[in-house]
Amino acid sequence: MRISGVNFLVKRGISNIKHNRVMSLASFCVLTVSMLLIGFTFLFLLNLNMMIGDVEAQNEVIDFLEDNLTDTQTEMIGQSISSVQNVASVTFYSKEQGFAEIRGRIPNSEELFDYIGDDSPLPDSYRVKIHDLSEISPALMAINRIEGVYQVQAPTDFIGILTSLRGAFTVIAAAVLAALLIVCIIVVSNTARASVDMRKREITIMKLVGATNEFIRIPFFIEGLTMGLISGGFSAAITYISYNAVNNLLSHSDTTLFTALGVGGLIPPGTIALPYIAATIGGGALISAIVTGLSTHKYLKV
Amino acid sequence: MVLLKDVTVTFQNGVTALDDVSLTVSDGEFAFIVGESGAGKSTLIRLLINEIPPTSGRVYVNGFELSKLKKSRAHKLRRSIGYVFQDFKLIDSMTVYENVAFVLRCTDATTRTIRNRVPDAISLVGLKDKVKCLPRELSGGEQQRVAFARAIVANPKLIIADEPTGNLDPKTSLEIIELLKGLNEKCNTTVIMVTHEHEFVRAFGGRTVTLRDGKVVFDGFLNPSL
Incomplete structure (x- = not known):
């Protein structure tokens, strides 16, 4: 495909967001809430895991x-x-x-x-x-x-309990995250499908005038990717700011909760910021792009 | 060229929309397909654009045998046909220019080709001043002209017009048919126009195929009364 063709498809994908403002806003909200939910749960589980590690290290x-x-x-x-x-x-x-x-x-x-x-x-x-x-x-x-x-x-008994706790925690954490991810994919997928559904007439016309499936699908993919990037960036920013605030609140108290529990504190925001933001934006963009692209499938059978 | 050989289309509910139809429309011909509602006109169009397969018989359009054409190759057939529909089928989110240019973009045409051909096609239908308008900002007649410009911009061998005057006033309808006639005469483009408006057919005359209950009941030439 020529560069002008790629350029057209990218522009079309981005302008679709503007033309379908209401559904774009709905997709943005659903994606952001989903990513916030996964992000907060992930950070909570990550810190809990580290705290168990801290307790283990003291034995x-x-x-x-x-x-x-x-x-x-x-x-x-x-x-x-x-x-x-x-x-x-x-x-x-x-x-x-x-x-x-x-x-x-x-x-x-x-x-x-x-x-x-x-x-x-x-x-x-x-x-x-x-x-x-x-x-x-x-x-x-x-x-x-x-x-x-x-x-x-x-303290073999206590160590036994800790070892079992960590094993159970790993399974529960994986299950919770997997369940959340599945729920989020379903919700995002339904929103994307609704958004694509509103444009089924447009897809049919494109097919009738000779567009290939890829030519129709790419702008939807770009649209999903852009929405994912925006929502991912927004949710990453909210999560980072909230996490930083919680960390400051808990670590600046006179008698901190962490001292009482005998653990070192939350994982420093600076340590996890970059990988977390990259994973949120990348994951959001990828999920949104794939789900939006796949939602066009049933309308391409013209 | 369009060739239908002993074509029958029976839907899943048992209704036979086309019954053993054989029809040839040669290159450069202008043919009216007429018939009342339920005669099988729409089914014929859906067949020609590869939207539905025949239950039996063979269909050839522009060198493609449709029963052997895979869905993934249908775009090649569709690029060789220009369409004008009753409901215009314009993309609401695209301007007049973009609607017409889209057909060329699908074929990966160069920017220069698009810049040359699209204004020509739009000028031909008299909408030079409305290139930046969205379809909703145009009248029905203007929208049909955009659809016409879109149909001709890629120089197709065949134009299929499905009730193109169905939503238009008589004056605009005449203009649209004249545009189709002109294209057929000047560029030797094959035109198949489906309509239920017999007065236009009688006015313009020419090859006329009449469908009734899925069968061809008349296939001949009418003298123009205009």
Whole structure:
């Protein structure tokens, strides 16, 4: 096709938006609301997933060491633990550090600690963080086998709950997003079909004077693409502004919700802005263009 | 050339709209197809533009055998035909110029071709001053003239006019038929004009095919009374 032909089809697609103002406005509203719904749900699920990750990251395995180990032996044990598969980090805690930590955690218990005295009853320990909590058991068994490790303490029940929670969350999040996407595609598709339906006479005339299906469909595709770009950009802007406002509100409180939950906070808006905006505009444009283009199908059988 | 050989069209509801019709319209001929409502005129047109297939028989239009023509190739046939319809069938969102140019754009014509041919076609129908108007801003007669300009702009071998005067006053109707006659005489374009207005047929005369209940009951020449 000649450049002048392509130029005509693009101009025709864009001018269709102007000529069909009412349906264009309806399509814009439906697309924007759909994208906002998907966008907000996606960001909520993304942050929830990250928060579960934060809670997971705080869980440590404590490896108590046997008494009377030399510094060299203690260091060797630390290296052995580091070399175990799935171990993320290893931090040494002396018996004094461990005892001070317990004292700090139990307030108003001076009498109890006076009775125990200043000497720590706890052994030296290593605090170990695990990469993948769902695969913690083999790591625990390997650490247990290291000579000089007296006992391994791990919150396996809690880790089990977290692992199940993350698994269930992944399935639910995927299902919710898939359902939303399907609903949005159906709604957008119906709006596009209604818009095309109003122009079935025009399509029939075009067919009768010798236009090919592609020649008729391309302006509809361009129209859908343009509507998708505009709606995608608009919904991305609204989502970004709202997300930024929520993030500022929650992170500038004196006692933040995140501190109470023991999580780091929302994903910073700057980190997700570019991919999110690109995905919203691109996704919106693509869905709208394909759905609008396909809606012409039944009228092309002339 | 248009050739129908033993063509029957029976719809799903059992109604036979065309019954064993054989008809030839040679290149350069002007033929009136006349008949009352329900005689089969519209079915004949729908057949010729490949909108419906024949139930039996063969249809040839401009070298295309329609029973063998795939839907995806129908545009090639349609580009060789110019149409003038009773309801004009103009695209409401396009100006006069764009409506006429659209036919050429479909064929991927060059910008130069479009710029040369479209004003000529519009001038021929006397609407040079209305190129930027939308169809709704024109009278019925003017809209039919735009449809006529659209029909001729690509120099088709055949023009099919389906009740082109049905919505027009007698004076404008005469002008439209004269335009068709003129095109037929000057450019040797084959014209098939379907009408139920016998007075125009009698006035202009020429080849006349009369349909009744789906059958050809008369095929001959009438002398003009004008």
